[in-house]
Amino acid sequence: MMYAILDIETTGGKYNEEGITEIAIHRFDGHQVVDKFISLVNPEKEIQPFVVKLTGINSKMLRTAPKFHEVAKRIVEITEDTVLIAHNAQFDYRILRTEFRRLGYNFERKTLCTVELAQKLLPDSESYSLGKLVRSLGIAVSDRHRANGDALATLKLFKLLLDKDSDKNILKTVVKAETLGELSPRQLDIVENVPSETGVYYMHDKDGEVIFLGKSSNMKKRVNQHFTKSGNRARRLQKETKKVSFEKTGSELTAHLKEYFELKRIRPKYNQGLKSKLFSHAIYRTTNKLGYEKLNIGRSNEVYDNPITTLNSLQSARILLNQMCDEFALCDTVNGLSKTEGSCKKYDKGKCYGACTGIEEPSEYNERVQGAVQKYSLNKKDIIIVDKGRSIGEYCAILIRKGLFEGFAFYDLNHQINNIHILESLITPMHGDANAKHIIETFLRKRRVIKIVELNTTD
Numbered sequence: 001m002m003y004a005i006l007d008i009e010t011t012g013g014k015y016n017e018e019g020i021t022e023i024a025i026h027r028f029d030g031h032q033v034v035d036k037f038i039s040l041v042n043p044e045k046e047i048q049p050f051v052v053k054l055t056g057i058n059s060k061m062l063r064t065a066p067k068f069h070e071v072a073k074r075i076v077e078i079t080e081d082t083v084l085i086a087h088n089a090q091f092d093y094r095i096l097r098t099e100f101r102r103l104g105y106n107f108e109r110k111t112l113c114t115v116e117l118a119q120k121l122l123p124d125s126e127s128y129s130l131g132k133l134v135r136s137l138g139i140a141v142s143d144r145h146r147a148n149g150d151a152l153a154t155l156k157l158f159k160l161l162l163d164k165d166s167d168k169n170i171l172k173t174v175v176k177a178e179t180l181g182e183l184s185p186r187q188l189d190i191v192e193n194v195p196s197e198t199g200v201y202y203m204h205d206k207d208g209e210v211i212f213l214g215k216s217s218n219m220k221k222r223v224n225q226h227f228t229k230s231g232n233r234a235r236r237l238q239k240e241t242k243k244v245s246f247e248k249t250g251s252e253l254t255a256h257l258k259e260y261f262e263l264k265r266i267r268p269k270y271n272q273g274l275k276s277k278l279f280s281h282a283i284y285r286t287t288n289k290l291g292y293e294k295l296n297i298g299r300s301n302e303v304y305d306n307p308i309t310t311l312n313s314l315q316s317a318r319i320l321l322n323q324m325c326d327e328f329a330l331c332d333t334v335n336g337l338s339k340t341e342g343s344c345k346k347y348d349k350g351k352c353y354g355a356c357t358g359i360e361e362p363s364e365y366n367e368r369v370q371g372a373v374q375k376y377s378l379n380k381k382d383i384i385i386v387d388k389g390r391s392i393g394e395y396c397a398i399l400i401r402k403g404l405f406e407g408f409a410f411y412d413l414n415h416q417i418n419n420i421h422i423l424e425s426l427i428t429p430m431h432g433d434a435n436a437k438h439i440i441e442t443f444l445r446k447r448r449v450i451k452i453v454e455l456n457t458t459d
Contacts, residue, residue, distance in 0.1 A: 004109070249396065330355075
């Protein structure tokens with residue numbers, strides 16, 4: 001069998017918009033290199049600064065380099081009748097196929113990934129990144145992050161893996177069929193029309209019915225992944241999808257909310273069944289016999305009313321409760337995080353003011369509990385969450401009334417969001433529920449939005 005050991009350096013940038021800056025190919029017959037091709041390539045586009053820093057390849061070096069169409073014939077020839085070998089082969093193969101597609105040529109080769117091979121043949125390795133893996137194997141390597149340096153490292157790694165695969169079973173099973181993981185011309189057209197932006201995408205069958213929908217911060221990349229996944233369900237979805245439509249949201253939070261409400265409304269056949277409840281645990285507030293307000297963790301189906309906030313697991317509930325206690329100097333003993341008798345450990349460090357021993361006045365302590373609740377809960381709040389819109393100069397306003405999500409609107413700088421009557425006329429109304437509240441609170445704990453505006457409810 002003939003192999004082509006390949007490494008490509010790129011400009012970086014948006015998915016499927018990268019350009020090649022350097023390529024190295026070693027034609028290998030299983031024993032020795034019989035041909036090689038190494039060249040810088042003028043990508044005719046800017047290189048991302050982090051890539052310049054990583055590879056040392058800059059635009060000045062590439063001005064006189066050949067453009068891809070000038071080296072394309074050589075690449076076809078040196079890879080003819082070979083299996084392409086690369087570390088993370090899916091990346092290099094995708095980049096190469098994209099460049100050839102821009103020339104109107106369908107470049108197809110079988111591929112073999114040294115990451116996958118190493119995972120099977122070297123299962124105890126600490127890391128499968130090329131640099132760390134070859135170092136751990138004692139393979140000498142120079143010129144890391146340059147095409148030829150990495151191609152030679154991949155070649156030495158591949159030789160070692162060939163030796164290890166004594167019965168040749170893994171080579172037989174890992175070599176991929178020519179088109180596996182690649183897109184048909186129809187699928188390529190579909191992916192081409194989806195933007196690399198945040199939003200919700202809809203996969204339609206021949207009758208226009210939505211058979212799957214999802215959200216992503218890069219819809220093009222996510223749709224491409226659907227078309228390259230393996231598995232029976234994925235293959236059925238790939239076969240039945242004839243069109244993909246999309247709605248840009250700009251804001252990831254808006255995409256989360258839109259996806260949830262669209263799944264409830266449409267219930268596509270290839271989406272897994274929507275859970276009636278997206279959370280399993282909650283933090284509740286009660287008062288102990290000494291008058292201190294206590295924060296409790298419970299399962300979301302327990303009898304407490306009006307939870308402060310909801311969470312996906314007991315572990316995440318404990319993490320949040322610890323965070324609230326640390327941030328607002330709340331007592332671990334009062335909140336059940338410490339079982340020690342007398343004063344808690346935080347009291348000795350000055351991070352608890354003595355609720356554990358009754359020294360602190362309950363009214364003072366309870367004010368800080370209220371501060372924690374105010375920060376981490378939407379309960380009873382009348383606010384607008386302002387986040388990114390779909391384009392420059394546009395914003396998204398997410399309306400919360402009495403702690404419940406009521407809908408969102410896109411607006412530009414000409415609209416005054418502090419005028420609730422203008423905003424209400426723009427809002428796409430949605431009936432908020434506990435799940436929508438959970439989505440918003442979870443997002444706000446983990447991610448930043450542009451700002452949160454309190455509504456004047458007397459308007």
